[in-house]
Amino acid sequence: MTGFETLRLDGVTRRFGDADALTGLDLEIRRGEFIALLGPSGCGKSTALNCLAGLLPLSDGSIWRDGTRLDTLPPERRGFGMVFQNYALFPHLSVRNNVAFGLKMRGVPRAQARRRTEDAIRLVHLEEHAGKLPGQLSGGQQQRVAIARAVVVEPSLVLMDEPLSNLDAKLRLEMRTEIRRLHQNLGLTTVYVTHDQEEALSMADRLVVLRAGRVQQIGTPEQVHTRPANRHVADFMGFRNLLPGRSVDDHFKINDLGVRVSGTSVGEIHKGDPVVAAIRPEDVLLRPGGFEVTVEVAEYHGREIAAEVRTTDGLTLHLRTSQRLAPGDKVGVDLPADRLLVFPA
Amino acid sequence: MSTATLAARHRLAERGIDPQLFLLIPATVFVVALFIYPFCYGIAVSLQPAQGGALAAYRAFFTDAYQRDTIATTLAISLPAALFNVLAAVPIAYRMRGRFRGKRLLTIILVVPITLGTVLTAEGLLNFLGPTGWFNRVLLSTGLADRPVTLTHNYWGVFFSLVITGFPFAFLLVLSYLSGIDPSLERAAATLGAGWAQRFFRITLPLLAPGLATTFCLTFVLAFSVFPSAILVGDPSGSTRVISVAAYEAAYVRYDYAAASAAAIVMGAVELVVISIVLGLRSLLYTGSTAGGKG
Known part of the structure; x- marks a missing residue:
């Protein structure tokens, strides 16, 4: 999958009936960036992610990858990887086949697919568990399978929907470092949704703070931390x-x-x-x-x-x-x- | 209560033996009185024919082609009908998983036939598909056929009847199995590049297959014991002379209870064979959780 220079969200809006879940999100994501969408529950951050992934159609606005319009494509043709909050591992497939699934769908030659699958499994330290079914793994291991499955296809963008929220505090800290390390090593452009300000501050290059479907502030962790744009951001950032x-x-x-x-x-x-x-x-x-x-x-x-x-x-x-x-x-x-x-x- | 009896109780409870077991009594009594006793009684009757040895009734059943062939006839109707019901239920239930306007109404329309009863269905079929029914009148008037198509009092009448009464049942079961599959699995497959067909055949169908096997068994059993529609819309002396008709004739036309019981026991045995084959195949499939992880 070829990368992109910029991914542009232009007034992305999503309504559910009369309720505006997300209103006019403008955002430019540069290659290699780690963006965190941050906000309390119901702020529209997961909606934004699903719109980006193609799992939710937009009510208004558009999404552009360099010069190509993206929001009219179905999810399977966008070439993004996604890590779901509940991991969404295929329960009937072994770890290895879960990871290989995306490669198979993309028609990657068998030998190459096998090599890349083994590489991805090694990357998340699950070599010993490659033959197991997801149901036989712990939460943290399942999480790592989900990450390996999303990154093995070398997507131009990885979307993560609160991937750490189901883990206990200690594991959460470990996985946080792990995800950040993967991002640095692979140079993957990442959009990461979280409600945890500490997580967002420590992992992201830029934060997008949302509230009630509207962008409150876009900035580096330091900018958002020391100079919140308004009282709502301040409230959310620990004031x-x-x-x-x-x-x-x-x-x-x-x-x-x-x-x-x-x-x-x-x-x-x-x-x-x-x-x-x-x-x-x-x-x-x-x-x-x-x-x-x-x-x-x-x-x-x-x-x-x-x-x-x-x-x-x-x-x-x-x-x-x-x-x-x-x-x-x-x-x-x-x-x-x-x-x-x-x-x- | 002394600590010793308390400890003993605790040990029993750990093995699942506690006063709540008494709650099983009504169900056990029911099963014994209405299933196990009649079943054993039937076996006993079938082994005591008026003439010949203990197995004379079975020998008579299997040596007489007119009786023996009812097994094949019944299978020829019930297997395709059950298969059709399950296969037709899958796409409809698949389309109806999500929430949409009018879902309840559509479900009611699909499920109502289950409440009609075979006799009403048979009467409807006779009126609708009969030689002078609407269906044939439309065919004749539009010139699609120059003679009425015979769809009643033969194999197809019974088949349609089994579909009408069996489909709602299969549909409800498949729908509930499908709703148990985490929808995020298909979404995950989509983000990994799988089109709808790949999502269905690689993710949904493998997770649904054990449920389909169970649904098939249940609809098969319903179809195998077909009796009213075999007589009302079928050809009970020829192409739809099913095994229950043979048992009925033995019992109430020839008053040969041993032969009737033998036919009933054969019927049960054939059902058991089919179900064990299907469940045996089912055990080869993945039958675990259909959730995508913690959640």
């Missing part, structure tokens, strides 16, 4: 403290905090506008002399304590600190201006 307030002069007044804070504004904010100030729990600093809060809940997280604290006015804040805290403690906290992002509400 657990979202404080409603108002813009006054050159400061922001947080309603319930009764204090003025300075922060970094994202987007256009005029004086008097309602705003949302966002800060990550780990960026909230404990400082004697800051405004006073009472510790309500303290969770032990190893090196850190994650605490839920309440201000004298009843506003709840989340913070993380290495300092030992106990419920009922009164401490002073500070919200550093460069870490406090202020969004239009």
Whole structure:
């Protein structure tokens, strides 16, 4: 399968009845890129993937591989590989025949197909299990078969639909590294769907953050992590403290905090506008002399304590600190201006 | 309760012996009273003919070509009918797996014949396919035939009757087997480059085949015991003289209960042979889970 230079999604839209599952997705994927589609469940990320794979027809828009229009082709003629959330291994075929299936469908000569199948099985370390049926494998092994089956045909694009969501935490970390390693070694262009921000940040070259079927932000992990485009992305990227307030002069007044804070504004904010100030729990600093809060809940997280604290006015804040805290403690906290992002509400 | 009896109970429960076993009693009584006892009684009757030794009734059945040939006649009707029902049900059920508008209505239309009963079906067939029925009138008036085509009171009348009553049954079974196959398997096959025919023959059909074998056995048994339609729309003294007709004649025309029981036992034995062959072939197929993985 020949590769491509760019794959372009042009206003890709999918409606289910009256509901818009995905609205106007524009995206350009370059060869060799690892793109993560990120968002909470129901945001349209799986819809986007299925549209790309050809398993769902588009309601509107088009998909182009270099100069060729793709969205009118059936899935079997797009030449993409796909890893399904439940793996979708053929239960009646051995691991070897599962992996060889795509090659057989593409009419690859027998000797070459056998060699490539064995290579792919070796790539995912399943040599000893090649003769087994999928039902005899563990979840992680099944996952690896699914990956081998998708990459053996050397697809121009690999689509992965939450491939790690059925694995336990330890295996998930291992497979994450494995997938990233495969991507680096084979240079496979990959579109990866996940709801796990950590997974997306650690694996992808670029993130596409979706919410309610609309793109919220497209950027590198660093851009999305440090400069979320709006409050929804911030919320999703771990800014657990979202404080409603108002813009006054050159400061922001947080309603319930009764204090003025300075922060970094994202987007256009005029004086008097309602705003949302966002800060990550780990960026909230404990400082004697800051405004006073009472510790309500303290969770032990190893090196850190994650605490839920309440201000004298009843506003709840989340913070993380290495300092030992106990419920009922009164401490002073500070919200550093460069870490406090202020969004239009 | 003492700990010793508790421990004993626990050990029994681990082997599946617990008070819930009592729930099996009604079913067991039912099977014994209505199947096993009559079956053994039938064997006993068949071995006590009025004249000759214990096997005289069987000898009479197999030496008389008029009786013996009913086995072939019955197989010649029931095997093709069962095969047709299963094969016709597959594409229709395959098309009807997903959700679509009007699915319920279509299912009702396909399944209603099961509720009609053989006599009503036979009457309908006589009116519709008979020499002066609509079917022949259309053929004659459009000039497609110059003489009425005979489709009743022969092999085809019985065949159609078995299809009408047997198809809904096969369809419902195949549909439920098909819905048990994970739809993501076909989608995975599609992304791997398989067209619809390859998806069907390489993925769906192998997973469906064991279910088809079971469906075939059940529709075959239904068709093999054909009696009313063999008489009503068939030719019960000639081409559709099936084994149940032979048993009926022995019992209620000749009052030879031993011969009738022998015919019934032969009937059961033939069914068993066919079913064991089909199930034997089925055991060669993949019969495990039809899901694509964890999920």
